[in-house]
Amino acid sequence: MTAEATENFSARTIDFHAHAILPSYINALKILKIDAAAEEGFPLPKWNVEAHLQFMDAAGIDFTILSMATPHISDKFAAREINEEFAELCRRFPKRFGFVATLPLPNVEGSIEEFHYATEKLGALGVKVASNSDGVYLGDEQLDPIFSALNEKKSLVIIHPSPARELPRKNVVTGKVMALFEYPADTTRAVLNMLANRTLEKFPNLKIIVPHCGSFLPYMKQRADSMFKMLASMNLMEPVNFATGFEKLFFDTAGDPMPEQFDILLKVTNLDKIIFGTDYPYVPAQVILGRKKLFDKEISRRGWMEKIYVDNARTLLGG
Secondary structure, eight states: HHHHHHHHHHHHHEEEEEOOOOHHHHHHHHHTOOHHHHHHHSSSOOOOOHHHHHHHHHHHHEEEEEEESSSSSOOHHHHHHHHHHHHHHHSSTTEEEEEEEEEOOHHHHHHHHHHHHHHHHHHOOOOEEEEEEEEEEEEOGGGGHHHHHHHHTTTTEEEOOOOOOOOOOOOOOTTTTTTTTTHHHHHHHHHHHHHHHHHHSSTTTEEEEOOOGGGHHHHHHHHHHHHEEEEOOOOOOOOOOOOHHHTEEEEOSSOOOIIHHHHHHHTTTTTGGGOOOBBBBTTTTTHHHHHHHHHHHHHHHHOHHHHHIIHHHHHHHOO
16 A cells, blocks of 8 residues: 555544445345345345445544445455456545455456455555355465465455355254354454465465454464364374464454453454454444443443554555
C-alpha cells in the first residue's frame, strides 16, 4: 500500500468485516444455480449502498472494507465481474469503501491472475478467501502457489467461513443454520490446517484476519498445540512451530463480543491483534448498534478505544 493510501486510513474507525450483496453476485448465484438460502439455512440479506452508509454513520464507522457475501463462488468469470463491480462502487465512494478481491478458489492459476488484476488494476486492498472451496481447505499444499503470490505483496487476507462439503443436515440444528456452528467450526478447521501445514511459517508476510472473535480457536489453541507436539513425537506429522504461526493472526470482533467472547479471545492473543468488524448486513443494523454500544462502553472503560479502532487498523493496513 502506498504512503498516500496509508495516510488516508490514519485516525479512522475501520470495519474489516462487512459484505455487499451486489447484482453481479446475485446474478452469478442464479447462473451457477446456487441456492443461498438452502446452503446457508439463512436468507440472503437485502443490501443497498444508501442503507449501508446510513448504518456506518449511525455506528461511527468511517471506512468499511467490503468482501463478497457467502456462498463462495469459484467461477473465475463471475469473480472478475464481482471484483469489477466492487471497484466501481469504491470509486463512487472512495472515502467510505474499499474492498478485498474475490478469488476463484481452488483454481490456482485463475486465483493468481485475479489477485494481480484486482490489486494492481482495480485497487483491491487484499483478498477474501473461503475456509474451504469445493472441499479444498486453506493450508492445502496445492494452494501454496497462491499464497506465495500473496506473500510477495504482503497481502491482507480475510478469511470467511464456508460450509463443509458434507454435513449432518437432517434433524440437526447445527447442520441447518450455518452461522450457528458450522461457520465457526469450518473457520477453525481451516486455520488449524494452515498451522499444521506451516502455511504461516512458509509465507510470513501474510496479514491474515480470522473472523468472529477467533471462532473456536480460543478453545482449540492449547489443545491443538499439545496435540501437534504429541503427533510429531509419534512421527505422525511434521514438527510445527505452533506459537510462531498463531501469533501472526489478527482477529475481528464480528459477532457478539460482549460480555464473554472478547475476554476469551484475549486469553489467546494480545490487544495488538484485535480489529473491529460488524458482519453487516448479515447482522441487522439495529442489532450491531446495540452490540457496539456495549462493546464501546467496555473498551472505553479499559482505555482501549483508540487501540482497537485506530492503531491496530493502521498497523494492519500500513505495511
